[in-house]
Amino acid sequence: MERMNGEPKALRNVLYWGLPVLAIGLIAIGWIAFSGSNPDLMPSPAAVWSRFIKTFTKPIAKTTLIGHAWASLKRVLLALMAAWAFGISFGILIGWNKKARAFFGSIFEVIRPIPPIAWIPIIIMWFGIGEFPKILLVFIGTFVPLVINTSTGIEMVDRINIQVGQIFGGNSSQILKDIVIPTALPSIFAGIRTSVSSGWTTVLAAEMLGANAGLGSLVTRGWQGSDLSLVMVAVITIAVIGALLSVILQKLEKVVCPWNH
Amino acid sequence: MPTEDNRPIKVEVKNLTKRFGDLLVLDHMSFNIRKGEFVCVVGPTGCGKSTFLNCLTRIHMPSEGDLYIDGVPADPKKHNISFVFQEPSALPWLTVADNIAYGLKIKRLPKEETEQRVNQILDLMGLQEFRNAYPGELSVSAEQRIIIGRSFAMKPDLLLMDEPYGQMDVKMRFYLEDEVIRLWKELGSTVIFITHNIEEAVYLAEKVLILTNKPAKIKEEIVIDLPRPRDITDSRFIAYRNDITDKIKWW
Ligand SMILES: Nc1ncnc2c1ncn2[C@@H]1O[C@H](COP(=O)(O)OP(=O)(O)OP(=O)(O)O)[C@@H](O)[C@H]1O
Ligand SMILES: [Mg+2]
Numbered sequence: 001m002e003r004m005n006g007e008p009k010a011l012r013n014v015l016y017w018g019l020p021v022l023a024i025g026l027i028a029i030g031w032i033a034f035s036g037s038n039p040d041l042m043p044s045p046a047a048v049w050s051r052f053i054k055t056f057t058k059p060i061a062k063t064t065l066i067g068h069a070w071a072s073l074k075r076v077l078l079a080l081m082a083a084w085a086f087g088i089s090f091g092i093l094i095g096w097n098k099k100a101r102a103f104f105g106s107i108f109e110v111i112r113p114i115p116p117i118a119w120i121p122i123i124i125m126w127f128g129i130g131e132f133p134k135i136l137l138v139f140i141g142t143f144v145p146l147v148i149n150t151s152t153g154i155e156m157v158d159r160i161n162i163q164v165g166q167i168f169g170g171n172s173s174q175i176l177k178d179i180v181i182p183t184a185l186p187s188i189f190a191g192i193r194t195s196v197s198s199g200w201t202t203v204l205a206a207e208m209l210g211a212n213a214g215l216g217s218l219v220t221r222g223w224q225g226s227d228l229s230l231v232m233v234a235v236i237t238i239a240v241i242g243a244l245l246s247v248i249l250q251k252l253e254k255v256v257c258p259w260n261h
Numbered sequence: 262m263p264t265e266d267n268r269p270i271k272v273e274v275k276n277l278t279k280r281f282g283d284l285l286v287l288d289h290m291s292f293n294i295r296k297g298e299f300v301c302v303v304g305p306t307g308c309g310k311s312t313f314l315n316c317l318t319r320i321h322m323p324s325e326g327d328l329y330i331d332g333v334p335a336d337p338k339k340h341n342i343s344f345v346f347q348e349p350s351a352l353p354w355l356t357v358a359d360n361i362a363y364g365l366k367i368k369r370l371p372k373e374e375t376e377q378r379v380n381q382i383l384d385l386m387g388l389q390e391f392r393n394a395y396p397g398e399l400s401v402s403a404e405q406r407i408i409i410g411r412s413f414a415m416k417p418d419l420l421l422m423d424e425p426y427g428q429m430d431v432k433m434r435f436y437l438e439d440e441v442i443r444l445w446k447e448l449g450s451t452v453i454f455i456t457h458n459i460e461e462a463v464y465l466a467e468k469v470l471i472l473t474n475k476p477a478k479i480k481e482e483i484v485i486d487l488p489r490p491r492d493i494t495d496s497r498f499i500a501y502r503n504d505i506t507d508k509i510k511w512w
Contacts, residue, residue, distance in 0.1 A: 160350050163320050167344040168364035168415070169337040178363075182354040259354045259395040 043229040048236070051229035060221065060230075061212050069237055071213035075131070075206075076199045079138035083195055087143045088188060091150025095184070096176060101151075108147065116141030116202045120209060129210040134203065141202035142195035149194065153187025154180055186260045189253050196245050204238060215241075268295040271419065271451040272317065276326035279312055286312045288476035289326065299445055299452045301462035304472030304480075305509060310455045311347055313477065314423050317453070318344055330419060340419060341368075343412035347423040347455075351396035351407045358383065358392040360407050364415045382410040385440060401428050409437065413444055420445070420452045427457065438464055442489070459509070463501045464491050471508050481508060 028045070035042040043051070055065035063071070094101040094108070119140055127133035157180050165175040181188075207216025215234050222230030254261070272294040279287040286309040294300050304310055315321045317328060319335055330340050343364065351360050361382050365375045383389045386406040396404045405428050412420060422441070426434045438461060445452050456462050462469050463485055471480045485501055492498060 160346060160348055161352060163346070164350050164352065164363075165367075166320070167318055167337050167342065168367050169342075170367050171338070174367060178367075179352070182352070185354065257354070259397060 041228075043232055047229050048232045051227075052233045055230075055233060060218065063213050065218075065233065065237060068213055068215050068218055068234075069241060071211075072200075072203050072207060072215045073241065075134050075214070076138055076196075076203045079135045079203075080142055080195060080199050082135075083139050083142040083146055083199070084192065087146025087191070087195070088150050090143075091147040091188070091191070092154055092176075092181065092184075094147070095151035095154025096180060112144055112148070116144075116198070117205050120206065124209070134206040134211065137206045138199045138202045142199040145194040145198060146188075146191040149191025150184060150188045153184030153191075156187065157183040186253075186257050189249075189257060193246070193249050193253075196249060197242065200238075200242050200245065266295055266298075268297055270294070271296040271298070271331065272453070273329040273332070274317075274326070275328075277313070277316060277323050277328055278325035279309070279316055279321060280324045285476040287316070287323075288478050290477065290479055291326075292470065292479055292482065294451060294453065296451055297449045299442075299465060299467045300454065300470060301466035301468075302453065302455045302470045302472065303457070303459060303462050303505060303509060304477060305474050306457070308472050308475045309477035310472060311423050313472075314344075314421050314453065314455060317421065318342060341415060341417050342419045342421065343415040343417035345408050345412050345420075345422040345425040347427075349396075349401070349404050349408070351404050351411075353395065353397050356393050356395060357388050357399070357407055360396065361388075361410045361414050363411060368415070378414050378416075382414045385413070386410040402430070402433060405429065406433075406437075413440075416448055417450055418448075420450050422452070423455045424457060425454070426461065434461070439490075441465065459502050459505050460493060462505065463487075463498060464493060469505060471505060 031042070031045060035044040035047075052065070055068075060068070090104070094104050116137060119137055123133045123137055127136065161179050161183060162175060165179045170178065203214070204216035204219070207214035208220045211217040215238050218234035219231055222228065222232075222234060270293045274293070275291050277287055277290040278285075290313065302310055302313070312321060316323045317330075317335055318337065328335060330342075333339070335342070352363065355363065358379050362375050362379045365378060370378075380389075383392055386409065388403065388406060388410065391399060391403065396407055399407075405425065409422075409425055412422070420441075426437055429437065441452065441454070442465065444450065454462075454465060456465075466485050469483045469485060471483065472478070473480045483501070483505060487495070487497060487501070
């Protein structure tokens with residue numbers, strides 16, 4: 001039941017639509033004011049807009065902005081698919097099987113606190129700067145949150161729900177499939193959400209260190225060529241795609257876990 | 262006098278003892294329940310009623326003693342048992358209809374049969390309009406009806422219910438009391454029904470088991486020799502009720 005807090009509904013709606021718009025408006029005004037007084041530190045919105053148009057008329061490294069965005073997205077998606085498959089299975093394994101947890105848990109605890117970016121030097125030394133090492137790096141960065149969220153979700157399963165499965169004669173694979181995994185789904189989904197945002201961050205970091213396509217490479221290129229407008233174009237594209245991914249995931253979660261609202 | 266009961270034994274309990282660590286909860290309980298019998302179990306709060314039922318289904322392993330269903334150790338995969346837990350136990354990620362179908366799917370009943378039983382139960386429990394809702398969206402009483410429906414749908418040989426109607430208002434309780442009797446008569450199931458409510462026990466049971474305070478022993482078995490449908494205002498009914506109430510109070 002909805003808690004009444006005295007504000008009429010219409011006013012609340014206006015407020016909760018209005019406040020985000022207000023926040024974005026303030027950022028825009030701040031940007032205009034700041035770039036007006038410090039043109040060398042920050043290009044104006046108009047300059048960024050014209051730089052944005054130019055990424056299509058005059059492609060960078062023979063690739064338009066769309067191509068660069070797609071290059072980054074493709075890396076993330078490939079890595080994510082691998083990480084979902086392995087991370088979720090591994091999380092289920094160590095969440096459900098005590099022996100597996102005892103064995104892998106300790107290794108995992110050691111690897112877990114290493115930030116994905118710290119792997120960059122090792123990975124570059126081992127695999128160079130091609131496509132595979134970038135995907136591998138994103139895989140490492142996304143695997144960890146998936147395993148943690150999945151195994152925590154599995155461990156949290158309610159005793160009584162498992163008992164329901166046992167009483168109705170379910171064997172242990174039925175109990176895992178029908179009871180334990182559904183219980184863990186919201187938490188697995190939280191892991192997926194974290195993996196997407198952490199994957200997106202990691203791919204950009206990897207690209208900044210060496211790539212001839214991808215939004216991260218645009219940031220580096222703009223930075224090294226003192227083309228701040230290009231940096232801004234890349235950064236805003238990164239933000240927009242990140243936001244879109246998170247909206248898509250929210251919608252998907254309502255489809256996958258409809259009871260969880 | 263009740264006539265000699267020579268139905269075969271369904272549940273045999275010999276010296277059942279259960280400890281949780283140092284806490285002795287069930288103390289050498291022995292009794293039999295016959296096939297098709299309707300038994301109510303009453304006793305003081307916290308005396309070990311739920312523990313007893315949980316040992317029967319092997320949710321808890323007995324510390325000592327033997328427990329047989331149809332002459333073999335209880336096994337939900339072999340016996341057609343249904344259980345209504347004392348705590349809410351609907352599966353939150355399944356819709357009302359899927360919750361009711363849950364046990365039937367594990368037993369791999371044909372689809373049409375499952376469909377038909379689920380529909381019948383939804384009508385019986387007054388849940389038809391909520392069939393696609395999730396348990397979390399419903400009231401406590403409606404959630405409890407899902408669980409009762411889920412157990413009825415199994416058409417169990419052995420129906421175990423742990424204070425199933427505790428959350429119900431009087432009208433719903435009377436209705437569901439008659440329904441469990443109908444199911445019991447129709448299927449010839451054996452029913453073990455735990456309740457706090459003595460009137461409910463006298464209304465339902467062929468035999469009432471009174472447990473002592475913790476550690477629980479069987480204090481007495483009382484055969485309720487009243488015709489059905491029973492009348493709760495009948496003087497013999499009231500006499501049974503008062504007698505049992507006194508026996509629980511004066512341990
Ligand atoms: N899993 C457990 N671990 C430890 N102690 C337990 C456990 N389950 C029950 N107990 C204890 O056993 C005793 C009996 O509990 P039980 O739930 O069987 O009583 P009950 O008769 O069903 O009570 P109620 O009338 O409240 O339903 C209580 O003292 C309880 O604290
Ligand atoms: Mg109890």
